[in-house]
Amino acid sequence: MEYIHNYINGQLIAPAAGQYIHNYNPATGEVYSLIPDSGEQDVELAVQAAQAAFPAWAKTPAEKRGRILMKIADLIEENLDRLAEAESLDNGKPLKLAQTVDIPRASSNMRFYGTAIQHFASEAHYMEGTDAINYTVRHPHGVVGCISPWNLPLYLFTWKIAPALAAGNCVVAKPSEVTPMTAFLLSEICMEAGLPAGVLNIVHGYGHKVGAALTAHPKVPVISFTGGTATGKAIAATAAPMFKKLSLELGGKNPNIIFADCDFNNALYTSIHSSFANQGQICLCGSRIFIERPLYEKFRDAFVAKVQALTVGDPLDENTKIGALVSEQHMQKVLSYIELAKQEGGTILTGGEQIKVEGRCENGWFVAPTIIEGLTYNCRTNTEEIFGPVVTLMPFDTEEEVILYANCTDYGLSATVWTQNLQRAHRVSHQLHVGVVWVNTWLLRDLRTPFGGMKNSGVGREGGFETLRFFTEPQNVCVKL
Ligand SMILES: NC(=O)C1=CN([C@@H]2O[C@H](COP(=O)(O)OP(=O)(O)OC[C@H]3O[C@@H](n4cnc5c(N)ncnc54)[C@H](O)[C@@H]3O)[C@@H](O)[C@H]2O)C=CC1
């Protein structure tokens, strides 16, 4: 059985208490490795290592920090196949998705911030008539905490640590205990890339132990978190009275709005992707599909037919489009929402159940891609995050009506709008209470843009210079000339 180790002060080490958690392969239901069940003592060691490494790392020229991040990016690319396979085994996602999306994006994250930091300049403000000049420098905070989820494990882990490190902070990071493997492999890559000891520390284990200890640690003034809204709330409750700086990327219940004048094929094929990519376990998935009434039946029938043709199965098989859900517990949550949808009067057009895959995956956690119609826009199924391969379809008649539907949840992460009418695209986008709108596309990412949500979908924005600002403390110096 393979052991995963913590990465503390440049060393791969066992957890202080010597306890481990089972790590499951979701496609087979088997335990295949062991994760450190770390606790406060391990977090303390990691914070001390990060504190000790901070003065030298903060003084390292940005160009040199950037070079190390780019070396890490190169090594991620060199190890793409190994990392992609590890991600697929750990998470249940199709290997192909890990090869083409997760791991390339992890490398892009490191490369993007390795270069961005070299363009992140101080600001100066000259005071006309007063003969004074202000300059604003941005200092790294010291030790920052990064807590990431299981749905896009290395993708989101690197999305946090890259800007934090680039800005000169030292990091204590906690990957999800459900999918720890690629963060562990990354610690080996960081050692090979020459990242100095203590600059990045990775402590594995449960959220209520490691995550909670990191959030409450008095020497960690900044926490960046991506995950569920309930967990974000718990983190905020601990962090707020300690005046910690927080970035929270939380859940979504995103509308996918399809007007009758859309490019039908583009809307259809992209909607399959935005509904079911990664088994629907992406906070940006468009789980509520609103279709303008004249197109409703045509879209519904084509969508159902195409979704029925998707291959659900062994994530390692290159024909597989839908892999396993991440855990048995998560699968039960998703199935319980399908039951709720039936109780709320929904009609299951396809899917609606667990799937038994033959062969080596017979005990895996697979759910058929599920399409439901006939629900009201404000029922629980249509307002609570399911985070699985489940979408609902609803017709609408007017822009006003669909905007009401789209905005009626407590979430406000993203939305997609399909129309060939440019004026309508702008008009509707402007009225959506979400942080990110895609028009005639989905999940097309430019890493320079602000990314994040409104309402219960989060606090703050990641991406571009926004994150470098988050991971630094501005200091203004006013000089009277
Ligand atoms: N990015 C997103 O939008 C994500 C949303 N979710 C949603 O959240 C639901 C629950 O999923 P979970 O696996 O429980 O996600 P979670 O939000 O509990 O896990 C995310 C990370 O937070 C850590 N964590 C958990 N409790 C913590 C605490 N008290 N203090 C600090 N860190 C803590 C976890 O160990 C993990 O590293 C999902 O069903 C889904 O609806 C889950 C993962 C990602």
Ligand SMILES: O=C(O)/C=C/C=C(\O)C(=O)O
């Ligand atoms: O930054 C991105 O491209 C995607 C982010 C996705 C999440 O935060 C998520 O699914 O949790």
